[in-house]
Amino acid sequence: MKTQLNLACSPPFDFNKCLNALYRSTDEILYQVIDGSVFRLIKLENEYIPVALTGRGNEIIIETPQSLTPHQTEQLKQYVGRWFDADRDLKPFYALVESHPKLAHLSSQLHGLRIMGIPDLFEALCWSIIGQQINLSFAHKLKRRLVELYGEKLTWKEMDLYHFPSPEKMLTIDEEYLHNHQQFSRSKLKYLKNVAQAFVSGNISHQRLLTLPDFESKQALLTSVKGIGVWSANYALMKSFGAPKAIPFGDTGLTQALFNLGLIDDRKNEDAIRAFFKTMPGWEAYTVFYLWNSLSS
């Protein structure tokens, strides 16, 4: 039994620009972008379900090959909504960007693009660790190997779809093998297990972060894990919660973009970056995401 759902996005919304932002690497393993659609495996009530998304106007069409319980349907809509940041009204953001001479081009270049999130907090944190200090193409290769070895796999329409490993599974990874044969550094492996342990113990969870009162306490909880620094914590908060204040300080791509646009004079001066973001209140994360994507498109 097939299921089809429609999810409305707050306009302006451009599904193809979102797909373009998703299509970062041929080594991406957690979803596949093919002919205007994106396919991925989504966990709903402990069941791994293949899902296809396509765009139609301001809506995302969600399809799965099987029928869903009402609760699964709700979970699926929430997942896709958070993945595409569907509820955010971008009009105030564009008004702000267009009033800024050095940023105005972002509005026309990327109109309708939304922050492509990572709804699963554990996955977001692990991805931030994998991406630390190496180039993105290498990071994608490492993630692919980890997921192929330890993730969940399901074949649909002759596509191999994978889901990121659970925290429990991550605790079982073979560090010697991944270090000796899959090019992982020992520190990354240790950090991945630290995060997994924090989730298994319940010290960190999506739900727990939601109960914390402010951005600073969420950041403090995440950085209490060895391996999660300010950059990783803010990256994950941005990708998993859409937190506007989550600026990934120290990010080379971000400082590069700000420097290139003449918005800061000194790449190492974090105060200058803070001063710039004071001019984008409430839209810090969107500004970062747009700057990243403006580099590669």
Place this chain on the structure above:
DNA sequence: GTCCAGGTCATCG
């Protein structure tokens, strides 16, 4: 060969 990538931690002085 050198430098640096969507950094972080341990170990100094």
Place this chain on the structure above:
DNA sequence: CGATGACATGGA
């Protein structure tokens, strides 16, 4: 405290 080195590897 701030500075420095290690970490893994590939591409410019």
